[in-house]
């Protein structure tokens with residue numbers, strides 16, 4: 602006999618993962634627990650890029666999740682990507698952001714705007730991880746205001762010549778392929794185009810590596826472009842459409858950072874739960890304070906809420922529907938939660954919160970409120986969606 606309380610067909614979708622996705626989540630969790638958790642603290646301390654772990658992630662198919670099957674991908678899509686990234690980031694956000702950038706900021710725009718020739722040339726190297734991808738939008742004078750970028754792309758007939766540095770590029774020192782945004786015209790928005798630039802080309806260099814507060818095992822570097830000759834067949838999408846490509850790509854990227862935030866919030870919840878469970882008296886009765894239990898309860902409830910916000914935006918994107926405000930809501934709320942959970946873990950664990958996993962969590966969580974659109978920029982996107 603059915604336990605259903607209504608015979609009406611499903612009206613808002615199912616809140617559980619289907620069996621395939623649940624199995625995929627387990628695969629990702631097992632991988633993260635086995636390969637990432639035992640090493641994350643050492644990688645952080647040495648600011649060492651987890652190259653071997655990323656290779657193993659590639660072998661597991663985690664670098665081909667947003668790539669179409671026709672080009673060697675698994676095409677599992679954005680919901681699966683969110684599920685995967687929560688698991689990876691729960692154990693190591695440096696590995697998590699590497700995988701997120703590769704899939705959402707490089708493979709996704711290549712799949713969406715790339716020519717057949719570009720896909721045939723680059724996907725084979727990207728899906729097996731022999732090349733990692735990096736996304737080069739930011740510059741010294743253009744972060745939140747991306748349209749202020751000045752990196753020049755001069756038309757010289759059969760090629761564009763790119764000139765000008767890109768800053769704060771995640772995985773920049775490890776990548777084989779860059780998606781670069783540069784100026785092909787004077788119009789603030791329509792004067793921006795996107796290019797596929799190979800690391801090995803003359804004039805492409807890796808500059809200063811940033812010394813960061815958190816995600817220290819994820820290299821953030823300057824990419825220098827000095828008279829780099831980019832053949833015209835490496836223009837990504839149409840000339841002058843680069844800004845739209847950048848923003849649409851960031852909608853997908855924000856799902857990745859929202860999922861990273863979910864993983865970090867879950868890690869904070871894990872630390873708090875374990876600590877409160879350990880607080881027992883001589884008779885084994887739990888003596889944790891109600892204040893701490895309520896903080897844990899709020900984080901647990903908000904984590905579920907943020908996960909559903911994130912999955913909702915991912916479902917929209919998988920259906921090919923606009924998801925800008927929804928992705929911004931997910932990133933806004935999940936990143937704030939990641940930071941709250943990290944602060945609470947440090948506070949509740951007392952002196953032991955100031956060292957070890959809680960201390961690293963506090964440092965790692967901070968970036969989620971900055972990259973792929975700072976917190977205020979998410980509010981801006983949501984407000985524009987509301988006002989129209």
Ligand SMILES: Cc1cc2nc3c(=O)[nH]c(=O)nc-3n(C[C@H](O)[C@H](O)[C@H](O)COP(=O)(O)OP(=O)(O)OC[C@H]3O[C@@H](n4cnc5c(N)ncnc54)[C@H](O)[C@@H]3O)c2cc1C
Nearest residue numbers: 736737738739744745769770771821972973974975977978
């Ligand atoms: C670790 C790390 C990795 C990164 N990886 C990459 C990468 O791979 N590729 C890439 O291209 N970039 C990358 N970035 C750059 C990142 O996207 C920018 O730092 C981010 O967009 C913010 O820009 P900004 O740092 O110039 O800050 P600003 O734009 O100067 O913003 C500073 C503050 O002002 C607020 N603010 C700005 N404009 C407004 C506004 N209009 N209304 C209200 N508030 C506003 C912001 O919310 C923020 O709090 C990375 C950054 C970091 C820290």
